[in-house]
Amino acid sequence: MKTSSVIINACIGLGLLTSNAFAQSGKPVFVGKIGVQAYTFRSSMPRATIAVLDTIKSMGITELEGQEPKGLPPEEFRKLCNERGITIPSIGAGYDDIVRSPGDIVKQAKILGAKYVMVAWIPHGKEFTLDDAKKAVKDFNTVGQILAEAGLTFCYHNHGYEFGPYEDGTLFDYIAKNTNPKYVSFEIDLLWSFHGGQDPVKLIEKYPTRIKLMHLKDIRKGVANDLTGGTDTKNDVVLGTGQIDIPAVLKAARKAGVRHYFIEDESPSYATQIPLTIEYIKGLKY
Numbered sequence: 396m397k398t399s400s401v402i403i404n405a406c407i408g409l410g411l412l413t414s415n416a417f418a419q420s421g422k423p424v425f426v427g428k429i430g431v432q433a434y435t436f437r438s439s440m441p442r443a444t445i446a447v448l449d450t451i452k453s454m455g456i457t458e459l460e461g462q463e464p465k466g467l468p469p470e471e472f473r474k475l476c477n478e479r480g481i482t483i484p485s486i487g488a489g490y491d492d493i494v495r496s497p498g499d500i501v502k503q504a505k506i507l508g509a510k511y512v513m514v515a516w517i518p519h520g521k522e523f524t525l526d527d528a529k530k531a532v533k534d535f536n537t538v539g540q541i542l543a544e545a546g547l548t549f550c551y552h553n554h555g556y557e558f559g560p561y562e563d564g565t566l567f568d569y570i571a572k573n574t575n576p577k578y579v580s581f582e583i584d585l586l587w588s589f590h591g592g593q594d595p596v597k598l599i600e601k602y603p604t605r606i607k608l609m610h611l612k613d614i615r616k617g618v619a620n621d622l623t624g625g626t627d628t629k630n631d632v633v634l635g636t637g638q639i640d641i642p643a644v645l646k647a648a649r650k651a652g653v654r655h656y657f658i659e660d661e662s663p664s665y666a667t668q669i670p671l672t673i674e675y676i677k678g679l680k681y
Contacts, residue, residue: 421680424645425656429673430484432610432659433461440464445475452479454673460485460513460608460657462503469506484655485511485550485582485608490518494534501545511608511655512542513582515552516624523556523622528566532573539578550608552582555591556624565593571602581605584659586612586631589639592620596640596647603651610659611672613637631662634672642679 441464463472519527539549557567615630
């Protein structure tokens with residue numbers, strides 16, 4: 396779907412984009428397939444699955460991260476996606492679900508055609524502690540081996556709270572160092588990495604062989620960092636209009652060999668913002 400010049404001009408007028416944002420020359424920075432995280436459509440996907448998938452297709456998106464909406468068999472959801480040229484390389488799973496019933500998650504992933512399974516939240520109290528990290532390490536190594544033996548890759552999706560200090564690094568570093576690279580990989584979420592006080596580029600460069608997936612997200616200018624793992628959904632903004640150096644991130648990710656990129660826009664304005672994000676990504680040049 397070609398982005399409306401009216402929307403683009405309006406964003407330029409509001410200072411959200413520069414007038415040359417879509418007029419760069421040179422080689423493209425991003426050459427991969429554009430994907431989207433199903434959570435972006437959390438309110439509409441269960442009610443209007445076909446309409447949402449048609450919209451995703453119309454935007455030129457060919458990969459979806461997520462599983463079937465509640466009440467729809469996974470076989471039927473995959474069929475609907477396949478009919479629109481949309482593949483499902485990765486699905487999400489709840490921490491407790493995958494620890495209790497990894498076999499069920501494996502079965503679901505196989506039906507949907509996924510190669511990756513990601514967990515996006517480690518249960519914890521008000522603060523994420525070393526004990527929480529130790530438990531996650533044990534569980535991730537166990538689950539990761541089960542998935543690997545089934546031909547799948549387990550990924551932990553960071554959420555910001557893991558970047559609390561520990562020794563000479565962070566609790567995320569503890570998790571990375573103590574999980575088996577054969578069984579545990581990562582999905583880097585740009586917004587949550589930055590919000591947790593990290594430079595996403597340096598994080599990618601630190602763990603280039605571990606990061607397989609990426610959530611493309613930007614955070615509103617002026618929003619302060621913290622370790623809560625939460626922020627107002629309105630702080631999700633069009634890529635390139637927030638605080639994150641997206642061109643540098645994409646260059647680092649390309650060098651590291653990140654496999655799949657999923658736009659995730661949790662804001663109420665996602666329908667307007669996603670086309671602008673896609674146009675921005677496609678317009679980036681070296």
